Amino acid sequence: MKKQFTVALLYGMCIVLVMTLIQYTDIENLLGQDERTHPNVDIHNLFDKTIAARDHQLPFKVEEGLYSALNRSLKRLVKRPDQGEVLTDLLPANWSSSSVIQPWQRFINNIRRHVFYSEDDPLIDEVIHRMKSLRITEIIEKSRTGTEFKFFFTLADGTPIIAKPMRLMINNEPPPNMSKNDFYERFQSEVAAYHLSSATLVALIVRPIHLSTDGATCFTGHCPKKCDEEHPTCGQPDVIPASFALLLPKLITNGWVPNPTHGMTARRSGDSNVCDSLEKRISRRSSATRSYLDIVDINVFDFIQGNLDRHHYGQIIQFGNNSYPVLFDNGRGFARSYQDEFDLLYPMYKCCKIRQSTFEKLINVYQKEGGLREAMRRSLKSELVHPLLTEDQLFALDRRLVKVLEAIYGCIGTNIEGVIINDGY
Ligand SMILES: Nc1ncnc2c1ncn2[C@@H]1O[C@H](COP(=O)(O)OP(=O)(O)OP(=O)(O)O)[C@@H](O)[C@H]1O
Numbered sequence: 001m002k003k004q005f006t007v008a009l010l011y012g013m014c015i016v017l018v019m020t021l022i023q024y025t026d027i028e029n030l031l032g033q034d035e036r037t038h039p040n041v042d043i044h045n046l047f048d049k050t051i052a053a054r055d056h057q058l059p060f061k062v063e064e065g066l067y068s069a070l071n072r073s074l075k076r077l078v079k080r081p082d083q084g085e086v087l088t089d090l091l092p093a094n095w096s097s098s099s100v101i102q103p104w105q106r107f108i109n110n111i112r113r114h115v116f117y118s119e120d121d122p123l124i125d126e127v128i129h130r131m132k133s134l135r136i137t138e139i140i141e142k143s144r145t146g147t148e149f150k151f152f153f154t155l156a157d158g159t160p161i162i163a164k165p166m167r168l169m170i171n172n173e174p175p176p177n178m179s180k181n182d183f184y185e186r187f188q189s190e191v192a193a194y195h196l197s198s199a200t201l202v203a204l205i206v207r208p209i210h211l212s213t214d215g216a217t218c219f220t221g222h223c224p225k226k227c228d229e230e231h232p233t234c235g236q237p238d239v240i241p242a243s244f245a246l247l248l249p250k251l252i253t254n255g256w257v258p259n260p261t262h263g264m265t266a267r268r269s270g271d272s273n274v275c276d277s278l279e280k281r282i283s284r285r286s287s288a289t290r291s292y293l294d295i296v297d298i299n300v301f302d303f304i305q306g307n308l309d310r311h312h313y314g315q316i317i318q319f320g321n322n323s324y325p326v327l328f329d330n331g332r333g334f335a336r337s338y339q340d341e342f343d344l345l346y347p348m349y350k351c352c353k354i355r356q357s358t359f360e361k362l363i364n365v366y367q368k369e370g371g372l373r374e375a376m377r378r379s380l381k382s383e384l385v386h387p388l389l390t391e392d393q394l395f396a397l398d399r400r401l402v403k404v405l406e407a408i409y410g411c412i413g414t415n416i417e418g419v420i421i422n423d424g425y
C-alpha cells in the first residue's frame, strides 16, 4: 500500500497533542537547563554477558574472484549523475520561522536529488553536536504514528527530533520463535544503523542520548503497542538512553519492499520467472529506473543489520521517485545476532544484480583491518552510550558481510557485467 504523509503536518498535529508523559515522571526537569549535562553512568551494566564468536573470512579463491570482478567492472566508465538540484521549498514554512538559519535547517536546505548528504560535510558534525548538547525546549509524546513509544523533542535551536527510548537491555535479543511483530524497538539499532550506513549505505542522522527520569524509574504512555502500565519504559535505574533522529520533511513512503517474509515474493519462490516478475512489480510501483538496484541495496543493508522490519522506505516527496531511498525506522535491526535472515537477500541472489558502487563499498569494508566489526566499533566511539552493540552483534556483521559477498561470487561466474551493474549511482 502506498501512502503519502507530511512530516510537517504530523509535526503540527503532535504539537496539539497534550503531553501525557505520564504518571510518575518529571520530564519537565529536562527543560530547565541551558545545556544538557550527561549523567556519568556506566552503561556496561546494560549487558549481562557477551559470547565470543569466531572470525569470518572468505576462502582465498572467492576473494581473488571478487577483487578481479571489481577491478574489471571499475574499468567500465559510466557517467555519474551530478549531485542534482536543491529545492527551495524543502523546508516547510512552519519550520523556517526564525531569521537565523540554524544548522539543521541548512542541512535540510542542502538535500539534493542525488545526494542526501555528504559524510565529510562539517555541517553533519554540527547538527549532531547540537543534538547531543542543546537544551530540550519541548517534549511531546508522539502517539499513534507507528506502533511503539516515541517522542517529538524540540531543541533550543528549533531542531525537530524523533526520539526512541531504550526498552530492553542491549543484549536482550528476541528468541527464535518470536514473531518480528512482537519485537521491541531497539534504540541502539537506530543508532548503529546510522553508523553502519556510514560504513556502507545510507540512513538518517541518529544519536543516542540520556533522558533523565530524575529519580523516577518508569513511565508509561499511549501508543498502539507496549506503552501501557504493563509495558512501562524504565530507567537503569533512573536514566534512559534514547536515539535521536532528525525529523525530515515530506517523504513519499513506498509501502513495499520485496521481502518474502512480508508476502509477495515468497509465493513465487522456485519460479524461474521470479526475477522478471520481481522487476515488473517494482517498476509498476515506481517508474524510476534505479529502483530495482535501490531495493537490492536496502535488502543488503537490512541483511547485514538483521532487520526484518522494513515495511516502508521513504523518498523526498519533491524529488519524486527519481531519487535515493531514505531509510527511516531501523528500530528492529541488530536483533538476533545468532541468526541470518537469508530471505532478505532474495532479490539479489534470485536476480543476481547488485549496484557496482555498493559492491565496491562492501569489498572495501571487507578489506579493512578488522573488517566491518572494527569499523563499526571505531565509528560508535563518538556516541554517548557505550557500548551500543554486543560482541555478538559486531561479529554477526562480518559473518553477514561474508555471506553477501559469497552470494555475489556465486552469481558472477563469467558474467561480471550482468551482475555488477553500474547505473551511475
Ligand atoms: N526521521 C524521520 N523523519 C520523518 N518522518 C519520520 C522519521 N522517522 C519516522 N518517521 C515517520 O514516522 C513514522 C513512525 O516512525 P517509525 O516507523 O520509526 O515508528 P515505529 O513505531 O517503528 O513504527 P512501526 O511499528 O510501523 O515500525 C514512520 O512511518 C514515518 O512516517
Ligand SMILES: [Mn+2]
Residues within 6 Å of the ligand: 146, 185, 309, 329, 331, 332
Ligand atoms: Mn519500526
